[in-house]
Amino acid sequence: MRSAGLAVVEAGRVLWWTVVLAVRFGLGRRDRVRAARLLRAYLLRMGPLYIKAGQVLGTQSGLLPRDAVEEFRTFFAELPPMRDRVLRRTLRRGLGRSPDEVFAAFDMRPVAAGSVAQVHRARLDNGETVAVKVVRAGVRGRLEASSTVLGALLSIVNVLPKVRGYDLPGHFRELRPLLTGQCDMAGEGARQQEVAANFRNHPFVRVPRVHEELSSRDVLVMDFVEGASGHLPDEAGLPPHELAARMQDAFYCMVYFHGVFHVDPHPGNLVFAPGGLLVFLDFGLVGRLSEDDRWNLASFYYACIRKEWTTAVRRFTRAFAVRPERLTGSAYEEELGRILRRHFEEETSRWSTLAFLDDAIRILGRHGSRITTAFSVLALSLLTGEGFIAKVDPDIDLWATTRRFTDRFAPYLNDELRDRLQHQMADTAPRSLALRKRAARRLVAPTHFDRFVLPSAFPLVVDRAYGSKLRDVDGNEYIDLGGGFGPHILGYAHPAVVAAIQDAAARGAVNAVGHPGEVRLAELIAEAFGPDHRVLLANSGTEAVQVALRIARAFTGRQRVAKFEGHYHGFSDQGLVSSWFRYRGDPRAPEPVGNSAGMQDAVVAETLVLQYGERGSLDRIAAHADELACVIVEPMPSALADYDAEFLRALSDVCGKAGILVVYDEVVTGFRVAYGGVQHIVGTVPDLTCLGKIIGGGLPAGAVTGRADVVDTARTSGDPFHDVDGRAFAGGTMSGNSVTCAAGTAVLEQLRAWPDTYPGLRERTSWLVADLAARAADCGVPCQVRGRDSIFSITFDHATPSLVRDRLAGLDVTATLALAYHMRGHGVFLPELHTLLLSAAHSDADLEQVSEAFGKSVREMASAGFFSISRERLTGERL
Structure with a gap:
């Protein structure tokens, strides 16, 4: 309560200088800078939340003049540590016992002290040296109280016309959980472990291991890192240009690849370890870019690289702007286009991501919008990171690495490689x-x-x-x-397959009428999967999936389909949902997204997207049981080249209890990993299996096989009125044609005859x-x-x-x-x-x-x- 009271008292002074700054917004540069300095001084006195809020202000170039902005870009300072008595009390609360009972030795002098926590060196009973990060006493209540006050202050300032367009209260509401969450050591430990997992096996980036068993909300225990502080780059053992290149590579890897990045990459949070290793510390603030954020960012950069400025303006607005519907008209587009051309054509040798965002943010503000919170946090990170990198190597070409990362993300050859290959292929x-x-x-x-x-x-x-x-x-x-x-599991032009195709073609290449070949192929498929199985033939894997899903809907009377993120089920609208490059939402609960223009929005929206191998997916299936007709899955996802047998068995159990059909897409794996498919290896029996590729012997083919009562949903009842109401139509002029059936039969007979x-x-x-x-x-x-x-x-x-x-x-x-x-x-x-x-x-x-x-x-x-x-x-x- 004392901390909260102090925050309210200090808030009055901050309110005064905030109003002064706002009133003087329209006055001269010198007055605005002076007001910014005074506000900055009071923010420093107010503590960690205000320090971070001030750093965010440092990214809002449209709100303040450039000189004033600089006042909010220097908020890094060491603070006096806690008194020993307070430190011991905090440690006992966080560890659950006295530090003397936990550590063989504990140094009461901190190796670092910040606004939220301080770090000490300690030794475990096994002799291992660890770093112990302890939340400063009273900081949690101070953060909560001051966040409430700051939110109120921003609401007051927001009434001014020139400030209103930046929506500072809305911006702060989105940032508040990030800022107040930095005093939770348990949360920080989880974020640290997440980043460590992303860099596992990286050639030169390390993140200290967290000792979960010793950590809590107030205390974080991790491996102690020996090495040169980021304040001493000359002691890193690498030439400045190589050290800076490694730093930029590591940081951009977080942003562009992982979407989970360090918000505070200043010299105090980086250690240069022996062997040229970079060790990142302090994950109290971690920014995140969603799948859509990264997709939009990459697509924007790609348009700029190709100098397609109209497209770049549209993609920038989609990627960066809040309320993009306000950003219309030729004035906005022309103004932004000029900024893009200047930064991406004229200033690439002096590239600064922050300088580009500075100019872009001003344009958004002038046209009644603002940058999204995710990219505002990224700007804060770039403010520190790129400045640090440039200090290590003032001559570094930041754009070159930015370009390299966008090249790596985009599925295209860069110009240099394309030209070299063009000459090679010409020869x-x-x-x-x-x-x-x-x-x-x-x-x-x-x-x-x-x-x-x-x-x-x-x-x-x-x-x-x-x-x-x-x-x-x-x-x-x-x-x-x-x-x-x-399809070619036996290789190309296998003699038995060639002979079968020649014979079938000589007999007339029959289709749309019955012939013995389709019966024989259906028998071979059914025998491979189960004695009670039925088979329906189609022309491709895509068709097989479409038919299987229709059968599932007809059989269950339900409409929705569940599928797994990244699993490809052919080129139908349903099969393409969340299947290729585009993904959306929480990895544990993905949101459906289309991967092609022209897909039906309703089909995309009604698809329940799951995550393969995640227990939470099974819970989501159970929660939607009443509306799901089926769950379709690649039991061995092609993109992973492996399967999860335990998960597949659990999937069968959950769906079986809920009356949901399980559909295996074994178009690729069918008769490839075993005579039958993955289900024979893991010991599961899906309700329906989709096949293709190998069963056609190199010719177009598809099939659905499964339980007799389910597949018979596509068989006529003999009553045309009942068929239309209760049976699933499946057709195709070339389905089961004699040439394809002959080729497929030849392959399956060869595989059955040669089990080795x-x-x-x-x-x-x-x-x-x-x-x-x-x-x-x-x-x-x-x-x-x-x-x-x-x-x-x-x-x-x-x-x-x-x-x-x-x-x-x-x-x-x-x-x-x-x-x-x-x-x-x-x-x-x-x-x-x-x-x-x-x-x-x-x-x-x-x-x-x-x-x-x-x-x-x-x-x-x-x-x-x-x-x-x-x-x-x-x-x-x-x-």
């Missing part, structure tokens, strides 16, 4: 390039020539495929790791994954190679995230694209940014060549600077 594949130009005049081929979202700059144009090889129209031969996205195919593929995949990972490690390249059962993936990323959204966020897209083209130069084809596949036709010699090609490619890419953050890489020079 080795001139006919392929010519054919692509010819195709562009007539053909839209979104799977290969014009691939959606992930365009191939240099698509392969194949003349012939056989076994494990592809030969392009220029006569170049490649070992294939694409497998046609899945699957153990062989499993063994080869395991060897290749381990060998590729070892080669990348030998080169010192951050690379993740994952896979099993003939399915694997390669990504250049230091982290090992479990969520698809996090894998894509941290993916070095440019390097992954470049790998595909470097590998092609060594006789190996892998599809850019796609899951990779092995077939039974791949020999040991093939895999050894793949591994050798990968090693050479990674070394070439490293020599070209793809994985370096040295000055040469930042300036675009060759190493």
Whole structure:
């Protein structure tokens, strides 16, 4: 209560100077600066909340003149520590016992003291040295009381016309939880662990380990870090330019990749450890950018890089502005366009993200809007971080690294790489390039020539495929790791498949009438999945999914469908929801988002999006049980190349109790990981399974198989009136055509006759994954190679995230694209940014060549600077 009373008393003085500042807003610069200095002095006296609020004021350039803003950009200062008696009392409360009972030794002199907490060195009984962060006595009540007062003050100031457009009360309401939460050490420990997980296995960034068993709301215990303080960059053991480059790389990685960033990256919160390591400290303030924030930010930067200023203005408004509907008209667009051109064309050599945001914020204020809270916090972070980096290396080109990160995020080749590959392909594949130009005049081929979202700059144009090889129209031969996205598990042009197709074609290529071939294929599929199973044939995996979902709705009488984030179920509106690059909402409770123009909004909005492997997803299914017809899932998500058997079994239990159908999408994994699918490995039996790819033997095919009573929902009842009311229609002129059925039957009969195919593929995949990972490690390249059962993936990323959204966020897209083209130069084809596949036709010699090609490619890419953050890489020079 004493702290609260002091806050109210001091508030009167702050109110006076706030009003003075507001009244003088329209007067001369000198008066406004003087008022800002006086206000800053009182904010310092008021304590931590006001200090942070003052730092936020330092980002609101439109509210104050530039000189006045600088007064709020220097709020970093050491404060006197707590008295020993108060410290011991606080420690006993936080630890639950005397510090002498917890620590073998505890130094009462703090190594650092701030406005919220102070840090001490201690030693555990096992001899380990730890840092103990203790919340200052009384600060929690002071924060709560002063936040109430400050909110009231801002409401008073907001009545002034020139200030009203910035919506300071609304801004503060959004910031208040962030500012008041900094005295919760339990929350800080959780944030510290989150950031540490994001940087796990990073080559030069570390975050101290938290001792959860000793930490509480008042005390945070963590590993003690030895090294040079950020105040002493000369002792870091690295040249200034390399140290600054590492700092910027680490900070931008937090912002652009993780979306979880340090708000206070000043010298006191960074330690330079031996070996060139950067150790980040103090996670009392952590900013967050949502999936939409990062998407919008990346799309905005990409438009600026391409100098598409009209698009950039629109994307800026979407990304940064509150109440964007107010920002219309040519005056706003022209004014912002001029600012964008100045910063992105004229001042890139003197780039400052904060300077750009300064100008942009002023424009928003003049037109009745303001920057969003998320980006206001980012501006506060950049204020400190970029200033710190520039002090370490005054000559650093900040824009070069910013550009490098936007290149890595966007799924496109940068100009330098594209030009180099263009010359290379002109020499080795001139006919392929010519054919692509010819195709562009007539053909839209979104799977290969014009691939959606992930365009191939240099698509392969194949003349012939056989076994494990592809030969392009220029006569170049490649070992294939694409497998046609899945169908060719036996390799290309397998003799049994070729003979079956030739025979079926010679018999007339029957469709739309019955024939023995479709019966035989249906029998093989049903026998592989269960004695009571029925089969419905379609023309593709996409069709199979559409039919399965319709059957589920008809069978249950319910409408909604649940699916998992990042799982792709074909190109239907339902299948594309939250399936590719776009994700939204809390990772534990994702919100649905479309991944294509033209998708039906109602379909997107009505889809319940879940997170694979998360227990909370099962709770959400149970909560929506009365409205869910089914849950569709890739049991082994292609993007993860692995499965969670325990989760799949729990999913079956929850849905079974609620009368919700479980639909497995095994279009990729069906007959690839086992004779049948993933369900045979994990021991689950879904109600419906969608198949495709392999069951067509390389020709278009799809199928739905499952419980007889469920699949029979698509069988006619003999009563046309009942059919329309209660049965699910499924059709297709080419469904079950004789040529496709013959090819699929030939493949399944081969797989059934040669059961050793699957153990062989499993063994080869395991060897290749381990060998590729070892080669990348030998080169010192951050690379993740994952896979099993003939399915694997390669990504250049230091982290090992479990969520698809996090894998894509941290993916070095440019390097992954470049790998595909470097590998092609060594006789190996892998599809850019796609899951990779092995077939039974791949020999040991093939895999050894793949591994050798990968090693050479990674070394070439490293020599070209793809994985370096040295000055040469930042300036675009060759190493």
